[in-house]
Amino acid sequence: MNIRSIGLIYRRELGSYFSSHIAYVVIAVFLLVTGYFFYNLLASFSVISFQAQTNAMLARQANLLNINETVVRPLFGNISIVMLLMTPFLTMRLIAEERKSRTLELLRSYPVSDIDVILAKYFACMTVLLAMILPTLIYPIFLVTLGDPEVMPIATGYLGLILLGGTFIAVGLFASSITENQIVAASVSFGLLFCFWLLSYSVAFVSAGFGRFLTYIAINEHLESLAKGVLDSEDIIYYLGLIALFLFLSLRSMESKQW
Amino acid sequence: MITVEKLVKDYGSHRAIDDISFSMEEGEILGFLGPNGAGKTTMMRILTCCMPSTSGRATVAGFDCLEDPLEVRRRIGYLPERVPLYDDMRVSDYLAFVAGMKGMASDLISQSVKRTAEDCGLDDVYDRRISNISRGYRQRVGLAQALLNDPEVLILDEPTVGLDPGQIKEIRGLIKNLSDRHTIILSTHILPEVSLLCSKVVIINQGKLVAMDTPENLSAQVDDSSRLMLRLGGPVDQVEEALGRVPGVINVQREESPDSDSNAFSLDFAAGQNARKDLQLLIAEKGWDLMEMRNLSASLEDVFIKLVTRED
Numbered sequence: 001m002n003i004r005s006i007g008l009i010y011r012r013e014l015g016s017y018f019s020s021h022i023a024y025v026v027i028a029v030f031l032l033v034t035g036y037f038f039y040n041l042l043a044s045f046s047v048i049s050f051q052a053q054t055n056a057m058l059a060r061q062a063n064l065l066n067i068n069e070t071v072v073r074p075l076f077g078n079i080s081i082v083m084l085l086m087t088p089f090l091t092m093r094l095i096a097e098e099r100k101s102r103t104l105e106l107l108r109s110y111p112v113s114d115i116d117v118i119l120a121k122y123f124a125c126m127t128v129l130l131a132m133i134l135p136t137l138i139y140p141i142f143l144v145t146l147g148d149p150e151v152m153p154i155a156t157g158y159l160g161l162i163l164l165g166g167t168f169i170a171v172g173l174f175a176s177s178i179t180e181n182q183i184v185a186a187s188v189s190f191g192l193l194f195c196f197w198l199l200s201y202s203v204a205f206v207s208a209g210f211g212r213f214l215t216y217i218a219i220n221e222h223l224e225s226l227a228k229g230v231l232d233s234e235d236i237i238y239y240l241g242l243i244a245l246f247l248f249l250s251l252r253s254m255e256s257k258q259w
Numbered sequence: 260m261i262t263v264e265k266l267v268k269d270y271g272s273h274r275a276i277d278d279i280s281f282s283m284e285e286g287e288i289l290g291f292l293g294p295n296g297a298g299k300t301t302m303m304r305i306l307t308c309c310m311p312s313t314s315g316r317a318t319v320a321g322f323d324c325l326e327d328p329l330e331v332r333r334r335i336g337y338l339p340e341r342v343p344l345y346d347d348m349r350v351s352d353y354l355a356f357v358a359g360m361k362g363m364a365s366d367l368i369s370q371s372v373k374r375t376a377e378d379c380g381l382d383d384v385y386d387r388r389i390s391n392i393s394r395g396y397r398q399r400v401g402l403a404q405a406l407l408n409d410p411e412v413l414i415l416d417e418p419t420v421g422l423d424p425g426q427i428k429e430i431r432g433l434i435k436n437l438s439d440r441h442t443i444i445l446s447t448h449i450l451p452e453v454s455l456l457c458s459k460v461v462i463i464n465q466g467k468l469v470a471m472d473t474p475e476n477l478s479a480q481v482d483d484s485s486r487l488m489l490r491l492g493g494p495v496d497q498v499e500e501a502l503g504r505v506p507g508v509i510n511v512q513r514e515e516s517p518d519s520d521s522n523a524f525s526l527d528f529a530a531g532q533n534a535r536k537d538l539q540l541l542i543a544e545k546g547w548d549l550m551e552m553r554n555l556s557a558s559l560e561d562v563f564i565k566l567v568t569r570e571d
Contacts, residue, residue, distance in 0.1 A: 008359045012345065019347045102343035106404075109307040109337040110360040111329045 001119075005112045009120035010127075013094075017128050022090070027132045030086050037078040038139045041071045067149045068229075072140070076157045076227040079136060080220060083129075083165055084193055090128055091172025092186040094121045095254065099180040114254050118247060122173055129165045133158070153229030160226030163239035167219060168193060170246035177250040193219070260285045260412060260442045261306065266315035268301055268466075275301045276312070277466040283459060285411075288438050290457035290474075291446035294567060298466040299446035300340060303416050306444070307337045320411055333362065336405030336441075340416040342397050346390035350381060350400055353389060354407065361408040371407065379403040379433065395426035402433065413437065415445040419452060431456060450560050462566055469566045477562045486555040487535070490516060490523045492548035498522060505541060507534030521550045 017023040045067065052059040063069045098104040107117065140154045168189075175189035176182075200218035203211040215221050219242075222235035261283045268276040276298045283289045291299045304310040305317055308328035316323065322330040345353055354372040363371060376385055379399045384392045389400060398418065405413055418434065419427045434456055437443065447453060453460050454474045462470045462477075470477060491498065495513070502524060503511045510527040517523075528534055542549050 004362075005360055008356055012348070012356055016345070016347050101346075102339060102341065103345060105304070105309050105339050106337065106343050107360075108309055109332055109335065109339075110357070111332040111362055112360055113329065 002112065002116055005110075005116045006120045006123070009107075009112075009117060010124045013121055013124035014127055017090075017124065022093070023128045023131070026086050026089050027128070027135075030082055030132050031135055033082045034075075034079050034136055034139075037082070038071075038075055038136075041074055041078075045070045067143060067147050068153055071143065072149055072154055072157065073224075073227050075139060076161065076223065077220075079133075079161060080164055080223055083133075083161070083168060084197065086132070087129065087165065087168040088172050088175075088186040088189040088193070090125055091169055091176055091189060092182040094125060094173050094176040095250070096176045096180050096182045096185045100182075114251055118173070118177075118251050118254065122169060122247060125169045125173070126166060129169060130162070133161055133165065150229065153227060156229050156231050157223075157227040159231075160223040160235070163226075163236065163243075164219065164223050167239050167242045167246075170243040170250075171196075174246045174250045174253065177253040260287075260320060261289075261444070262316075262318050263302075263306075264316045266302075266305065266317055267313045268298075268305060268310070269313045275466050276305070278315070279463065279466075279468045280315075281461055281468065281471055283442065283444070285442050286438070287459055288434075288443045288445065288457045289459045289461060290453035291444060291461055291463065292448065292450070292453055292563065293446075293463040294448060297463045299463065300416055302463070303337070303339075303414050303444070303446060306331075307335055307414055308332055334410055335412045335414055336407070336410040338401045338405045338413075338415045338418055340420065340446075342401035344389050344397065344400060344404075347388070349386055349388055350376070350392070350396075351385050353400065354403055357404040358407045361410075363408050375403045375406050379406070380429070395422050395429075398422060398426070398430060399433075402430070406437070409440075411442060413441045413443045413445075415443065417447055418445055419447070419449065450563055462563065464567045470562075487526045487528065487538075488514070488523065488551065488553050488555050489526060489538070490521050490549075490551035491542060492521050492550070493545065495522045498547065499524065501541060501545065502526060502538070505534050505537045507537070521548070523551075525555060 048058065048064055048070070052065055058064065095104065098107065108114070137158075140149070143149050144151065171192050172185070172189040175192065176185040178188070179185050196217070196219035198218075199214045200221055203214050206214065216238070222238050225232060226235055263282065264280050266276055266279045267274070279298075279302070281289075291302065293299050301310070305312050305324060306319060308324045308331050311325055316325075318324065319331045320334045322334070324331050345356075348356070351372065354376060355368050358368045358372055359365070376382065379402055381396065381399055381403060384396050384400075389397065392400070398421075402415075402418065405415070415434070419430050422430060431452065434443065434445065438456075445452075445456065457474060460470070460472060460474050460477055461468065489502070499511055499513065499522075502508060507528050508526050509529045512525050512527075514523040514525050526534075526538075538552075
């Protein structure tokens with residue numbers, strides 16, 4: 001591993017995200033959609049609060065009037081779905097594009113190991129993802145200024161979002177490493193991510209033990225517990241393990257797939 | 260400097276390189292010659308450690324391509340065919356990126372990039388985006404990135420393909436200049452390029468090594484019967500018949516003459532026979548006008564066609 005080569009490839013990769021406008025477009029769309037979700041959640045919360053002033057029945061339903069339960073937690077859920085839809089657009093080009101244009105061949109004729117290439121590309125994409133998530137902090141800042149939400153679940157929720165995004169990118173990087181076609185790369189990463197996402201849907205139809213296993217494997221379940229403010233090392237290890245696994249798979253696929 | 264021993268490369272069931280061995284010394288320019296699909300690019304990819312060989316051994320500057328790929332890559336500059344570059348970067352930024360990737364010390368990069376760009380004639384496009392420069396400049400940027408950090412070995416895959424004649428001449432001049440400091444392998448299917456540039460030629464066809472020698476020796480090797488070109492006046496049928504009767508001449512063929520007063524013939528001599536004296540006597544005796552008489556040596560083109568078609 002060579003920090004200098006990682007730095008150089010990272011800078012080049014990040015520059016290419018912004019000079020090709022991919023980063024601007026993806027970030028803008030992401031913020032537009034998440035902003036719309038936030039507006040709707042907040043609007044429905046204020047309608048409920050308003051009605052609760054005159055409706056005693058409604059006023060007794062504490063969880064409906066808890067801003068963490070009605071706005072913050074669903075917001076994390078919504079952001080994670082938008083992220084699931086957007087990250088494949090960020091990751092699909094990572095290796096597939098260089099393979100198609102054959103710049104990968106030239107890159108690999110320099111004294112640089114494959115792991116440096118993989119890590120640099122991963123970090124570059126991760127940086128774009130952070131630039132995408134960071135502006136959404138304005139929503140909780142808005143809530144904290146105007147209301148009185150608990151801060152801890154917001155903090156752990158963001159940690160969960162970053163870990164989830166990091167996992168999406170690792171999966172997308174792997175999908176990009178197995179092909180030279182960006183559409184194929186995007187489709188494969190959508191497919192893999194949806195499968196991981198939907199696993200928890202089957203929990204009701206299988207035995208309890210297998211159900212627990214599926215819940216553990218499902219990619220979004222761990223975000224939910226983090227968004228509740230539960231900082232469990234099990235969730236963090238799950239995401240980090242998945243990231244390591246898919247980075248390793250990308251490396252293997254790059255090593256073995258040499259034209 | 261470079262040795263290749265019994266190299267084999269299979270793509271699935273297709274054998275792209277079939278048991279090729281050769282070696283080259285420091286300072287040589289080796290030309291890889293072969294029709295399209297002969298295995299030239301595959302060979303270069305193996306030497307640059309982009310691709311592992313199926314069996315056999317390749318070493319560059321004493322390092323094995325499979326065992327020490329990083330050491331090999333530190334010592335080579337590679338120009339792949341079709342010159343893949345990062346189109347969204349400026350020429351100067353791109354070259355600085357490559358210099359860094361090759362491990363050049365940070366404080367030397369900007370100076371060395373400037374110098375290399377100058378050597379390759381890139382001054383005019385130094386600050387332009389690579390996507391906006393012409394094919395010829397692209398090729399030169401490709402060459403410049405290969406030259407950065409002064410590698411011992413240059414591997415150039417079809418360096419002049421797709422350029423106009425003026426650009427081809429320039430690039431060839433550049434390569435020729437590099438030969439005193441670098442060992443160069445270049446692949447091409449343009450034959451005159453090889454005789455102009457290379458000190459050694461390897462001809463491959465369908466993955467097999469067909470011939471390896473200096474361009475001169477290769478030409479001589481095919482020259483098993485020497486040939487002569489004759490242009491002289493006189494009645495064409497009589498001349499042809501008389502020439503055919505000269506001892507040692509085994510074949511007379513009419514060629515197109517540049518003017519109507521003379522007739523051109525090419526003569527083949529039997530091996531080891533010199534019929535030139537008899538020809539002179541015959542021409543003097545008949546009183547024909549002798550306009551031209553010269554040896555025809557086999558061109559590399561003849562060698563190539565002969566060797567490659569012999570395979571089939």
